[in-house]
Amino acid sequence: MSIEPLAPPKKPKRLPVLPQRGKLSMFEIALFVACLVLIAVELSQNLRDVMVLTFLFAGLGLAWNIAGGYAGLISFGHAAFFGIGAYTSTILFVSAGLTPWIGLWCGGVLAAAAGALLALICARLRGPFFILSTLAAAEVVRIGALNWSSLTGGPEGLSILPVANVANMVFVSKTAYAVLMLAYVVFVYAITKALEGSRYGYYLFAVRDDEEAASAAGVNPLLVRTAAMGLSAFLTGIGGSLFAQYFLYLDPTFVISPELSFQFALLPAVGGLGTAIGPVLGSFLITPLSELLRSYLGNAAAGLHLVIYSAGLIVVMLYFPGGLAAALNRLGRGWKRKP
Template sequence: MGRTVDRFAALSLLLLVLPLFAPLFISDSYTLHFIWKILFWAALASAWNLAGGYAGQFSLGHAAFFGIGAYTSVLLYLKLGISPWIGMLVGGALAAGFALLIGALTLRLRGAFFALATIAFAEVLRIAVVNMRDLTGGAEGLSIPFAPGLGNMMFSGRAGSVVLVAALLLAIAVVTFIVERSRLGYALAALKEDEEAAEALGVDTIRVKLISIALSAFVSALGGTAYAFYILLIEPSTVLSIGMSVEMALMAIIGGMGTVLGPAIGALLIVPLSEYLRAEFAGSFQGLYLLVYGAILILMVMFMPNGLMSVVRDPRGTLRRLTLRRRTERGRKGDA
């Protein structure tokens, strides 16, 4: 069983290497942008998964760490001329610092209370950014002048950006793979299963939670820099929105929390679906995609609580469980 799991994880990482070569076979600008979006959201969902999926810390304020990464690297670039490659590390360290501070204050909270605390933090940060107009540009945000060059993390075509975000996704997946098989990973598994039992076994649950959320915040901030220097515009209503936090969590949940490949599978389903719905119903039903998101999430919780990864890993077992569930429900209706 252990060898099977290791082989599956290795195959997952191999699949995530493939997007690095996409620009060799695809030259269409729109197609490359579409691939970039899938890889970008897969990276963000994977970053969220380090805390939400493995540690069970259901954060709905992860956009705060994403926004810290974006604003830090952009401000360092615009004000001081510091390369975004350095700025992204500074932003990641700053986000991890905030995560440790917020975590120390809130990680004793559980369930919905922790989620509400993370939402409050993200909202406070958004309001602060809006009001610091001289530094952050306020609600209008900051625009980045286009200056192609590897040192500026800007590319004349989309191919370079696709390779960059694919490399980011692969790096996060490798970190996840290492964490999953480390002592920290076993502690996270015990914590997620039963926190009180984990404490009884000697697991320092507070320390483990802090490490997981700091690591998650760091890589989320890296995604913020990649986004900023691709879009060339950041504004608080986008990079610090609760909608961004929810989409990160949604993709990880639908794909399969606590797995290496799950968030990428979630992004592969949700991004094309949202693009289609937004294009198809842009004029008449602008919020329809949110309704569809909600319906998908409800169905996943009801029929596949472990996400789409349960189907990928064990299609026969999933089919048996669904069939058994259907028979049980029919039996209950017959008894009634």
């Protein structure tokens, strides 16, 4: 993944068909319209639930991708930021009565601080050492949350009273949640798109691809890395708050589990690391697949859906390392070549 040479500015006549770095494309607009149509269409409660989760995880995958895909900071500890966001807004809401509409920003800021701290702690580490440190850091947060019962409710968890009210960010209809989650995806997507076209985005790619060269060119790798991790953690924390408002229940064993961290990383990995559309495609493919497999096969054979899912992951990683985004591009190029 090299940096594209800076082409002389051309006036685009119309929008590109396929996603490009830093530009809006027809594909993205069509996908957004399709999501709106899906929300508007009458669906069963079960499918609505799948849709809400798909949007939420698309946003979380995008947030992970800023650190993992763009900055090359492969973190298996993002569940910690997710948990910090979820617990912050919930604790503020349950014990201080602060509306989650404000609480979620507080959770995001706390998560960002934790993310920046982790990036500073791991400043010198690369490759597997960085991955394992993020995993360990998330475990410290999980065990901490499990044992600090007075704040987090410990293993019994925390519940939010299901009083449906816009001010409480609790809704009766799943459609409202779907709109909320779609807004989250659009928010994170817009930030990602703005990032990848900006000067700071190029700093990220430079630090990821060749740190020494980037450093020689006047980019401060530590600063760039810390900011990327902070931004990624901030957006993940907001996702955590939204998750809490949807499920209305939190416990450390699920919210801060390593499995959840792996899932955040898998969606961009399957979709295409370091592309904005990748995590979205990853979530749109994998989340419904795993949810539907779970609901159809779940009772018959526990774990079968994950067997299929993980076998698919291995094949994608080994034979299509660019993920779905690269496949989409290849498809587009092949289609263009035909007259």
